[in-house]
Each structure stands twice: as C-alpha cells, then as structure tokens.
Amino acid sequence: MDDNFKDKTVIITGGSLGVGAAAAARFADAGANLVLVARSKKNLERMAEKLRPKTRVETISMDVTDTAACVNLFKKAAFEFGGIHILVNNAGFHERGPAENIATDDLGKIVDVNLKAPIILSRLAIPYLRKSGGGVIINVGSLAGRTPVPGAATYSASKAGLRAFTLSLAEELRDAKIKVAVVSPGPIDTGFIMSNIENVTDLTFSQPICTADEVADEIMKLCLNDKRERSMPPISGFLTTITYLFPGFGRMMRPLLECRGRRVKRKLIAQKRAAQE
Numbered sequence: 001m002d003d004n005f006k007d008k009t010v011i012i013t014g015g016s017l018g019v020g021a022a023a024a025a026r027f028a029d030a031g032a033n034l035v036l037v038a039r040s041k042k043n044l045e046r047m048a049e050k051l052r053p054k055t056r057v058e059t060i061s062m063d064v065t066d067t068a069a070c071v072n073l074f075k076k077a078a079f080e081f082g083g084i085h086i087l088v089n090n091a092g093f094h095e096r097g098p099a100e101n102i103a104t105d106d107l108g109k110i111v112d113v114n115l116k117a118p119i120i121l122s123r124l125a126i127p128y129l130r131k132s133g134g135g136v137i138i139n140v141g142s143l144a145g146r147t148p149v150p151g152a153a154t155y156s157a158s159k160a161g162l163r164a165f166t167l168s169l170a171e172e173l174r175d176a177k178i179k180v181a182v183v184s185p186g187p188i189d190t191g192f193i194m195s196n197i198e199n200v201t202d203l204t205f206s207q208p209i210c211t212a213d214e215v216a217d218e219i220m221k222l223c224l225n226d227k228r229e230r231s232m233p234p235i236s237g238f239l240t241t242i243t244y245l246f247p248g249f250g251r252m253m254r255p256l257l258e259c260r261g262r263r264v265k266r267k268l269i270a271q272k273r274a275a276q277e
Contacts, residue, residue: 004224006031009081011073012062013093013121016043018190019140022216023088028054030220035077037091039063054083063111064117073126084128086223089118089162090140094175094262096199099150099153107154114158119165126178134177136223139166143207143231146240147250151201158183163229163231170228181222185215197269203254206269207236243276 010027014020015036024034028051035058044059051057058080062069077084093113095106122137129135144152146158155227163182170180186207193200210232212235218230231237243250 003201006084007033009033009035009077009083010086011035011037011077011084012088012090012138013037016040016047018238019188019212019215022212023090023219024051024222026216030037031055033081034058035060037062037073047193058079064121065112067120067250068148070121070124074128083132084125085102085132085135087121087125088138088140088219088264089121091117092140094155097195098151108153108222111158114155115161118162122169129178133257136179138184138219138222141182143240145184146184146237147244149201149203164251167228181228182223183215183230184237185210186236188212188215194272197265197272200265202258202261202265205264206257208233
C-alpha cells in the first residue's frame, strides 16, 4: 500500500467504467477514500461493491455538465470524508465522424463534457484543496488534443482546450501546493473506443493501444511526481508535437499512418467479431 494516498479523499468522474474504474481500483488499493461519479447508478454501485471491502466509497449519479450538481458533489464529499485531496477529471464524450455530419447538440455536448465540466469542477475543487493544505487535479486528455485529428475535430478541440487549461491553471497555482497535470493517452482498450470501433478514424489506430490499467498507473504517478503532462506512449507524444509544429509533415505522414491504423483496425474488428460468435 502506498501511504501517500492513505485516508486521502479522491473524486473520480467517469468512475464506474474504463480508466475511471481502473483508477478507482488503484486508489482503493492505496487506502484512499473514494467518491465515484457517473451517470449510471447501476454501474456505480457495481463498482462500489467491488471496492468497499478495501476502502470507504461514496457514489454520486449525476451529469457533470450540471453545475448545481457539481457544487453539491463537493459539499457531499467534504461532509462525508472531512476533506478533499485529489480530483480526477476523467468523464468524456465523443461522437465520431466529420463535424458537418454530427448533430449540433452533440457537438455542444462534446465541449461541455470534455472541457467545460473539467474547468468548472477544477474551479470548485480549488477551495477544498486549499483547505486540505494542498492537493492534486489530474485531467484525462488525449493525444488528439496535441495535434489536429480529421474525423474528430470537435473532440480534438475539446482535448486541446483541456490541455491548455491544465497547463495554464498549473501556472496559476504553482505556489499554492496544488498540483495540476494532464495525461494524454492514445487509443485505450475500453468501450469508449472498442464499442464503436467501426467509426473510429484509421489515424487513431496508427498509435499503440494502451490499457485502462496503464493509464490509471500514470494518473497515480502524476499525483506524486513533478510532471505536468504525460503522453502515452512517449514516442506518440513526440510524434504529435512534430505534426503540430510542422503541419506539412503531418499531412505527408498521414497516408502512411492511416494505412498502418487501417490494418490494426481490421484486425481488431475481426477479433471482436470472432469473440461474438
């Protein structure tokens, strides 16, 4: 058990599935108190039942785009556990395809869930973290936020905004004993991508696929080290930097990357279909 997290209170949005669930399990093993947030009460309770033998767990079924619900979230967490030490903004939403083919309401929802909600939640967390003597805010971004991704324009924009917000807020709070950081993974082997794999861009699968557990491990590490960002894998972070700084090079490389991603995608689809038979 890592004593750095023992008896600390951790709020995780999107905490019932995927990366959020994996992070919750890691923090539970380390002795942290958990406040898990998601829309599905059923999924939250299922996750809580697994973790309660290890630690104290509170679940809150809510929409992270509801500001009033966000205010009540922190009030309840502080009331239940006496303080708040870590916020993990993990909840996400994506509608895939060219922007002109996506309903305008869904375009707005991508921005609201991926960017507006983490900004508001982070703002609300700061006074509680100060009261606790310091703390951590970890935002779950994406490699799509580090370079333009055709077929995911609004998602890419929302994650780019989240990255900019993270780095800016980290500067604002650098003397406040509040660590702010972002983890930017490529494709993750969770339902967020795999349940709708046919509509995921080929370019996405040109990068190595990581697991939810691997991302959760990086979240834990970011809570303790002095890094402000972790790209997963690092080589992909380097590649996104190059393609962002030199768009012409990115366009030149795109056909090769899409070809590689198409092969990976076909293999994954075949495996999925085989598993369903």
